[in-house]
Amino acid sequence: xxxxTQAQTEISVVEKEDVTLDCVYETRDTTYYLFWYKQPPxxxxxxxxxxxxxxxxxxISGRYSWNFQKSTSSFNFTITASQVVDSAVxxxxxxxxxxxxxxxxxxxxxxxx
Amino acid sequence: EAQVTQNPRYLIxxxxxxxxxxxxxxxxxxxxxxxxxDPGLGLRQIYYSMNVEVTDKGDVPEGYKVSRxxxxxxxxxxxxxxxxxxxxxxxxxxxxxxxxxxxxxxxxxxxxxx
Numbered sequence: 001x002x003x004x005t006q007a008q009t010e011i012s013v014v015e016k017e018d019v020t021l022d023c024v025y026e027t028r029d030t031t032y033y034l035f036w037y038k039q040p041p042x043x044x045x046x047x048x049x050x051x052x053x054x055x056x057x058x059x060i061s062g063r064y065s066w067n068f069q070k071s072t073s074s075f076n077f078t079i080t081a082s083q084v085v086d087s088a089v090x091x092x093x094x095x096x097x098x099x100x101x102x103x104x105x106x107x108x109x110x111x112x113x
Numbered sequence: 114e115a116q117v118t119q120n121p122r123y124l125i126x127x128x129x130x131x132x133x134x135x136x137x138x139x140x141x142x143x144x145x146x147x148x149x150x151d152p153g154l155g156l157r158q159i160y161y162s163m164n165v166e167v168t169d170k171g172d173v174p175e176g177y178k179v180s181r182x183x184x185x186x187x188x189x190x191x192x193x194x195x196x197x198x199x200x201x202x203x204x205x206x207x208x209x210x211x212x213x214x215x216x217x218x219x220x221x222x223x224x225x226x227x
């Protein structure tokens with residue numbers, strides 16, 4: 001069975017600090033995709049990134065970066081120089097052979113000014 | 114503009130009063146699904162549909178029904194809502210065939226059952 005664990009329920013930091021959101025996944029499939037979504041206070045889900053299981057390259061997009069390590073089954077998300085607008089709930093998710101997304105519990109990130 | 118549209122966005126209802134949350138997509142996607150989001154549990158799949166007239170249970174189907182009479186629409190039906198169905202609901206769609214294709218989500222429906 002597939003499972004995604006986001007052990008950090010809530011994180012609170014001061015603006016401009018760097019913060020890392022952890023994501024650990026479980027699957028027996030060799031082909032899978034990992035996702036991160038952002039849910040701002042308005043409630044919608046915003047797609048951030050997709051990574052397939054054969055591509056372990058880290059990715060950077062502005063202040064956002066993602067570290068994918070198959071050896072530890074982790075797909076962590078780092079925000080550098082955090083801003084108040086980064087305050088949101090962040091979800092990590094996994095998809096394998098079917099179309100179903102398996103989500104982690106979510107991490108509520110609060111950036112304080 | 115490619116989108117998934119859910120209605121209503123907010124709904125307060127009473128126990129036992131049947132309700133329907135509509136979902137419509139304009140991308141000709143085969144796959145559609147419903148998720149519910151609860152604190153500490155993330156999003157869990159309720160029902161999904163692979164195509165017209167093909168639906169199946171997800172992880173938490175009890176108390177819900179769906180139908181897929183047209184490709185674009187996938188309504189979620191609560192025949193007799195109960196307070197434990199108070200939640201934030203999302204409809205999603207994606208094409209079948211390409212594993213890992215990004216799913217498109219609706220804006221969410223916040224349902225309160227009193």
